Amino acid sequence: VKVINDLLGFTNLKIVQDTEYFNFSLDSVLLPNFVTLNKSIKKILDIGTGNIPIPLILTTKTKAQIVGVEIQKEIYDLAYETLKINKLEKQISIINADINEIAKTWETETFDVITCNPPFFTYKETSNINKNVQKTIARHEINLTLDNIFSISKKLLKNNGVIAIVHRPERLVDIISKMRQNNIEPKKVQFIYPKTRKEAHILLIEGRKNGRPGLKILPPIYVHDENGNYVEEIKALFEK
Amino acid sequence: VKVINDLLGFTNLKIVQDTEYFNFSLDSVLLPNFVTLNKSIKKILDIGTGNIPIPLILTTKTKAQIVGVEIQKEIYDLAYETLKINKLEKQISIINADINEIAKTWETETFDVITCNPPFFTYKETSNINKNVQKTIARHEINLTLDNIFSISKKLLKNNGVIAIVHRPERLVDIISKMRQNNIEPKKVQFIYPKTRKEAHILLIEGRKNGRPGLKILPPIYVHDENGNYVEEIKALFEK
Numbered sequence: 001v002k003v004i005n006d007l008l009g010f011t012n013l014k015i016v017q018d019t020e021y022f023n024f025s026l027d028s029v030l031l032p033n034f035v036t037l038n039k040s041i042k043k044i045l046d047i048g049t050g051n052i053p054i055p056l057i058l059t060t061k062t063k064a065q066i067v068g069v070e071i072q073k074e075i076y077d078l079a080y081e082t083l084k085i086n087k088l089e090k091q092i093s094i095i096n097a098d099i100n101e102i103a104k105t106w107e108t109e110t111f112d113v114i115t116c117n118p119p120f121f122t123y124k125e126t127s128n129i130n131k132n133v134q135k136t137i138a139r140h141e142i143n144l145t146l147d148n149i150f151s152i153s154k155k156l157l158k159n160n161g162v163i164a165i166v167h168r169p170e171r172l173v174d175i176i177s178k179m180r181q182n183n184i185e186p187k188k189v190q191f192i193y194p195k196t197r198k199e200a201h202i203l204l205i206e207g208r209k210n211g212r213p214g215l216k217i218l219p220p221i222y223v224h225d226e227n228g229n230y231v232e233e234i235k236a237l238f239e240k
Numbered sequence: 241v242k243v244i245n246d247l248l249g250f251t252n253l254k255i256v257q258d259t260e261y262f263n264f265s266l267d268s269v270l271l272p273n274f275v276t277l278n279k280s281i282k283k284i285l286d287i288g289t290g291n292i293p294i295p296l297i298l299t300t301k302t303k304a305q306i307v308g309v310e311i312q313k314e315i316y317d318l319a320y321e322t323l324k325i326n327k328l329e330k331q332i333s334i335i336n337a338d339i340n341e342i343a344k345t346w347e348t349e350t351f352d353v354i355t356c357n358p359p360f361f362t363y364k365e366t367s368n369i370n371k372n373v374q375k376t377i378a379r380h381e382i383n384l385t386l387d388n389i390f391s392i393s394k395k396l397l398k399n400n401g402v403i404a405i406v407h408r409p410e411r412l413v414d415i416i417s418k419m420r421q422n423n424i425e426p427k428k429v430q431f432i433y434p435k436t437r438k439e440a441h442i443l444l445i446e447g448r449k450n451g452r453p454g455l456k457i458l459p460p461i462y463v464h465d466e467n468g469n470y471v472e473e474i475k476a477l478f479e480k
Contacts, residue, residue, distance in 0.1 A: 169455060169456070169457040170453075170454045170455050170456070171455075172416075172426075172429075172455050172457070173416050173420065173425070173426050173453060173455055174453065176412075176413050176416050176417070177416070177417065177420065180413065180417065185413070186412075186413050189412075191431075191457050191460075193459060193460070196459065197459050198459060199456050199457055199458060199459065200457035203457075213410075213413060213414065214410045215409060215410050215411075215412050215413050216409070216410070216439050217409040217412070217431050217439055217440035217443075218439060219433065219436065219437050219438060219439065220431075220433070220460040
């Protein structure tokens with residue numbers, strides 16, 4: 001079922017969703033608020049852009065050109081409608097392609113910033129994969145592994161460009177290892193906790209191509225307070 | 241100047257310190273509260289034990305035998321006095337030796353748990369090193385690098401044994417890399433923040449020899465509240 005919603009809290013931004021597919025989540029709102037942006041940034045790539053929640057929020061923060069790549073035709077179609085409704089075709093381009101293939105055809109050192117809210121689950125034959133093929137691709141590392149993300153970033157990022165991803169904390173060790181294998185130095189990490197006294201459930205991490213060692217752990221973010229309400233910091237993300 | 245103090249909050253434990261040397265800190269109290277202990281543990285090694293703050297606190301939590309190794313004779317002498325005053329010679333043994341040398345002479349797979357509050361600063365010719373040689377060795381990676389710690393752990397830990405260290409968050413990436421190089425899988429991390437809205441300043445990390453991938457990020461700990469007082473969680477560490 002196709003629906004048009006406000007992008008959480010952004011009353012000027014609409015997002016076209018299909019309730020049968022994987023829909024955008026808190027992760028997609030956290031990432032564009034986390035990634036390092038500055039005025040000299042010219043070009044941003046969003047890998048696995050879905051129905052473009054990350055590019056939409058980025059347009060509220062930067063004038064840079066944003067390219068979103070989405071492998072699934074059905075999801076790309078939603079992104080295309082979302083783009084039209086928001087009249088953002090000048091700032092955002094979307095491409096229906098496999099990033100692994102299209103990246104081969106692009107020039108090296110093209111982007112200042114890459115963002116990615118990748119599939120979280122390692123694909124195994126035995127995985128309890130979703131019968132809905134769109135959800136399966138969106139949620140499992142079938143088309144897009146950590147190796148893919150960081151080797152693509154190594155090629156496409158300018159020197160000192162940054163790649164920021166949102167992931168699950170249990171993969172931190174793998175992410176750090178794969179980043180370093182691709183000359184991307186982890187520089188900034190933030191953990192999101194469902195509430196106080198709980199383990200982190202979301203990881204935000206940014207690495208810099210050819211960056212110098214030295215990691216910052218940003219202040220923790222809690223999603224809910226003791227009463228189960230969103231904390232002010234999370235509400236603020238949704239009130240732009 | 242030599243002084244005998246209560247070990248912070250532990251009214252039954254005394255610690256002998258010399259104000260000219262590097263003295264124990266919050267780090268040494270956090271680590272024995274963080275490390276995973278269970279009843280089957282027989283033998284613990286504390287590397288760079290100083291005036292044995294970590295072994296002292298461990299005695300309040302486990303019946304295991306604890307071996308502390310300290311390279312510096314002057315610090316070892318303080319540890320020896322501390323041991324006598326607390327009458328803990330049966331549970332704690334201390335050795336005045338370079339862990340890198342003595343580890344070569346020991347059997348493999350000897351310890352269930354290793355703890356270490358290592359020197360934090362990379363030693364460079366240009367480092368602003370402390371003129372006091374005892375403080376310099378205690379604070380810089382001269383005698384004990386991350387490579388040393390984890391290759392020693394690889395040898396001396398039993399299969400599935402754990403190594404827990406306290407360090408600075410900016411070294412997380414190096415620590416994770418060196419752990420994995422030595423078949424030690426990071427399993428548990430906790431960040432300590434000076435107060436809310438500040439970056440983390442202390443890292444606690446535990447790895448398991450031949451462990452399976454999968455990291456937990458424990459709830460954050462703040463040291464001070466908005467008014468600059470210790471938070472309840474930190475006070476509790478000091479009120480045993």
